[in-house]
Amino acid sequence: MAEEIKSLHDLLDEDPEILDNINVLIEEEAAQSLLTIFADIHPADIAEIINHLDVDHARYVFGLLDTETASEVLVELDENIREKILEEIDALKIADIVDELDTDDATDIVSELPDQIAEQVLENIEPESSEDVKELLKYEEDTAGGIMNSDFVHVYENATIADAIDQVRHKADDIDHIYHVYVLKHHDELVGFVHIKSLLIHPLTTKINTILEEDLITVNPHDDQEIVAKLMKKYDLVSIPVVDSHGIMLGRITIDDVVDVIGEEAEEDIQKFAGLSEEEEISDSSFKISRIRLPWLFVALFGELVSAVVLSSFQASIEKILIASFFIPIVMAMGGSSGTQAAIVMVRRLAEHEIWIKDSFKKILKEFFVGLFNGFICGIILILATHFLFKTEIQFSFVLSVSLIVIMVFATVVGATVPLFLKRFGADPAIATGPFVTTMNDIFGLSIYLSIITFFYMH
């Protein structure tokens, strides 16, 4: 009888009070009842529950878990909670838990520990894992080396299918995800791979080098994890080998680690759209969140102080045509929106490699027409709205609309161009969507608007 694992959201649907119930059981130290509940829940969901508990409760629950479950839960925990739980656990116990993990996950955990504890853990895990983890610790966290697993199934090029099957048997317990057997030659240089299904299809005596696939897509351990994600996504890979500059195979990255990266990279772009200086963790304090958000606010504040200077330099015009001040919000919002739309679209296109720098001119020209067309439509609406709503003279409405069109075209072209420009010079295009372009568009937009007003009314 198939037994469905219940996801946490099913549980929450059935019993919205489950977290409260768990808290009560923790206070009663009802270990057995808690373990009964957790027995039916996936480790990823146990981690989600622990993320929502107070630190003391989180520690208590984590302490109840057997070593294997603890290891699976640990890697899924929120980083802050994990740190707080681990700081109360003995290094020997941590070593037991780390021993259950794949080398890539083990490395992530060890890298977060205080140096002294990390050393003790490394001394107490299996010597082979310890070597692997020490090797992996050399790579930056967000590189191919940082997410690769150094344990993989391999044979040498003179092996047979039978040898390959032996290797799979030998590693089956240690490696959760086996998709390929890699084929190496002397000095561990990677030659090709065979799909695990091929081992079932060919006779046992078949030489591996007669069925091996040689078309290899590989990454270097220092490649950014974003590159790894893009290659795996583009070429529909479940696993990608990591080789050094001599072609020596160092490890492999599996899709489950990269799925998280795909999320992370999109999150990073969204972070930049929101002008956050780093990722906000849910457990961050108000004070830390403030610090993360302040840089954008500073840019906006200082930029708009410049806008205030611009406005003050047109004081005479504003005094004479006070009604001009009423439309400052329109000018700012329409310039800001047009620019942001163009910038975000361009940033995503560049991120997806859909646009090549070569095509830039054509794309910017297209954006010019988009800005012109939208400006024209909004301009006509504005003439009608101001004339009927504010009873402005038709001349003023006309001048206002011309300004709007100029500003929208300008903002759209700037919004599309800045990311291309940044990309061209090796900078991250996504920063163009943050406060810089918005504020710049405000300053230029207001200058254009007031200059046009002044030109028509003061001369």
Added chain:
Amino acid sequence: MAEEIKSLHDLLDEDPEILDNINVLIEEEAAQSLLTIFADIHPADIAEIINHLDVDHARYVFGLLDTETASEVLVELDENIREKILEEIDALKIADIVDELDTDDATDIVSELPDQIAEQVLENIEPESSEDVKELLKYEEDTAGGIMNSDFVHVYENATIADAIDQVRHKADDIDHIYHVYVLKHHDELVGFVHIKSLLIHPLTTKINTILEEDLITVNPHDDQEIVAKLMKKYDLVSIPVVDSHGIMLGRITIDDVVDVIGEEAEEDIQKFAGLSEEEEISDSSFKISRIRLPWLFVALFGELVSAVVLSSFQASIEKILIASFFIPIVMAMGGSSGTQAAIVMVRRLAEHEIWIKDSFKKILKEFFVGLFNGFICGIILILATHFLFKTEIQFSFVLSVSLIVIMVFATVVGATVPLFLKRFGADPAIATGPFVTTMNDIFGLSIYLSIITFFYMH
């Protein structure tokens, strides 16, 4: 000797003129030279090149490809280009290409064809595929049923390892990605699965039901593809079975299809941040892009007309304290930025299920303090800046800063609350990040600012 497949970006690095060269070869109709170039390139990259060609050139190149390559290229093409290429190809030829595809990809292609052509294609592909595709066409494109493959390796519960291996052999050619053998009982009810590696480990006579894993995470064919992506990401799955309400297995979804979905869903959120009414395709005309972007611009335009009305209602105050108008941009930008930051963070947290509605009050309280703290710091800077830069009276600077603090707290709390509110009532929280909240914050922000100024100066 391992032969590395060159990715298109390697090629472009080596020869930035490759596209020009290809265009020249196409004009010379140098079919052999083109095929030699394409022989070393992955189908996904051939598709990328074709996406960058004019329609006539694209059709010519596509026509050169052998059926298998054509099928692999077809699924990777930009939708508009694909449509234009296929409309010039004979239905029988399309049927040949579709026959090479997995049923999920075949269904996608057939669903895009004009009805009459689709019928002809369905009549001319293998009868079994035709049945499968007709079945799959019943599901919406963005549901589990719409992305599942109805071909999978399965055995019944009384089978042995040897039977399972036979099934793998039987299906190995038709199914690219085999990770599991699914175990069914009568009426095709799903009972469990075995990893393909298990077939290599156990003796051939072992009964499948003694080694099968029964902890199943499944989806229903009508579940949104976003749910599928979330489950596969959360539980690190490479493949997930699709079962109907009776537990009957209908198909399975593999991670390579879901990796694209993860991108798509993040793109959708980004689209909403940019206020785009639908996805922009790179091949869309300026006119179509305008139409996609206009709705946000209309909301902004009409919203800021309300702002203009608000400003006009404070005409007396602005006339008396003209300097107050200089700081309209600061008030708008700081409110807008604070609100957008809070809203985007909240939307992503909700999307990642990191926040439960239960926690809402605590989160909003935290945002209140974030707004207060950031408002306070920006307020102090503003007092100093205005006093020294604009030589304003200290009283005015003080009133301005108090307004700023109130507005930033207000905008931050609104930005965080609206997504929670939308989620609570079953709407998409992401729409909160678009023009509505920004415009609302502008209107309220300006009202707060001018009310405070009026209160201090006019009474």
